Amino acid sequence: MNDLDEDPIPVTRTVDSGTARLLPDIDRERAWLLTIDGSPQSYVDLDDPRHLEFEYARRVGHLLDLVAEPGAPLRLLHLGAGALTLPRYAAATRPGSRQHVVDLDAALLELVEEHLPLPAGSGITMAAGDARAALEAAAPAGADVLISDVYAGSQVPAHLTTLPYARAADRALRPGGVYAANLADAAPLRFLACQLATFGAVFRWLALVAEPAVLRGRRFGNIVLLASQHEMPLRELARRCAGDPFPARVVHGPRLERLAGQARPVDDGDPVPSPEPPDGAFSIG
Template identity: 70%
Template sequence: MDEPIPVTRTVDHGTAKLMPDVDRRRAWLLTVDGAPQSYVDLDAPDHLEFEYARRLGHVLDCVAEPGRPLGALHLGGGALTLPRYVAATRPGSRQDVVEADRALLALVAEHLPVPDGAGISVHGADARAWLESADADSADVLVADVFGGSRVPAHLTTEAYARAADRVLRPTGVYAANLADGAPFAFLRSQLATFSAVFEHLALIAEPAVLRGRRFGNTVLVASHEEFDTEALARRAAADVFPARVEHGAALRRFIGDAKPVGDEDAVPSPEPPGGSFGIG
């Protein structure tokens, strides 16, 4: 059998590389400009390699009873890791994926195609523009994993953006976002303040070392109008190889402190990560 060959291609927002995993026969790592973006095992789409992806997977597992199909909207496509996960764990789900880099979508479709009948529709568009034109009350869960390089774009950090996400979610829906920051957490605290202005319930999943300010890292913000099962989420996060905590309620309000919601006029991208912050999790 021929060995898989790495692929390098210029895409709309940089240089993308697909690199085979020597330990898993049909698994691939996608990077853009050297930053890891996605990991996909075509033989095991329920395998989530990156730590933050596993935590987003925990949220998806807790949104509804096991196996129940979902209406899911994914902002940020990459190699479609989480849409593949939902299709595998919740057959019959209807999913939309919005990715601004059309050349990246073409690369993924060519080399890592999604099986026919998976229920995944892919759209080449700006995440916020697509969100603002999407049908109201159309999604059970919205997953935001949008990075321009290694930073969340400024226009996806504001209260207007949070309200657009809320409009698309059903009343029982859940928003989950991959965010990255380090001490003193000005960006993360502002995002929590922004979403607390729109949603009644918030939770944050993060490694203790990140929360203590010892290193820069990924966190997962969870927001909803109905109370989320934080106990089930905490059990799953604590059982990971790299355990994480789930903060919510009074502890999270203390963490937010005096941070204010972000308006479009004062929005900035997430901070540039220090060199070497993101490896394979």
């Protein structure tokens, strides 16, 4: 019998990346928080996959709503699984979408599949593997949206920050496709500057979505990087993000150039992971 058939109780399991816990939300009947080593990774409401609890996920959800006509199916490649929050969202809002999810942590995928099962006919497939290797092996021009939400512990792995990686992302996207990455940084925003320089060397259009305090370097936090070879629906995205419980700003154009400053694109010879968050930035008790 699945744990979800009874009163929900926390689930703890050692996975490849640490100690994973599934914690039930007492305010939502079949909603769960996934943590790894105490750091929140994903939030899923099995009864309402359209509900996006985490702010960065909500911002990517707005993008998914806007990249095509409402309800039109998409092809999506997800690097990083968590509890499959965004794949579930896309399956619910765009029925018929074909989605592939890659995560290095095979034991985590098994845990999620066992305790937070996908609905029948979701169109979501999963595989264990390295994100960059999977991206480089992906069919050219096969994805409408490529979402990267990969963390090794609390940092974006260095090999997912370089020019060859950005070029592989470009090859995997269809014309008009969009790359979206969940990054994290704080003052002086050097990691973000290097990512702007790196993806700006490959993609014609870039944008950032984050809370103003994060973009000003006042605190550590998530920043969504968007990249495409075609213009993106940034005006409507900005309107939706401004109306969220924790409003975010969409930044593009000259301000991005100021944020990038004199940063140079990162090559495979000198990659660096994203900075370590300060103690307590994302952890829970």
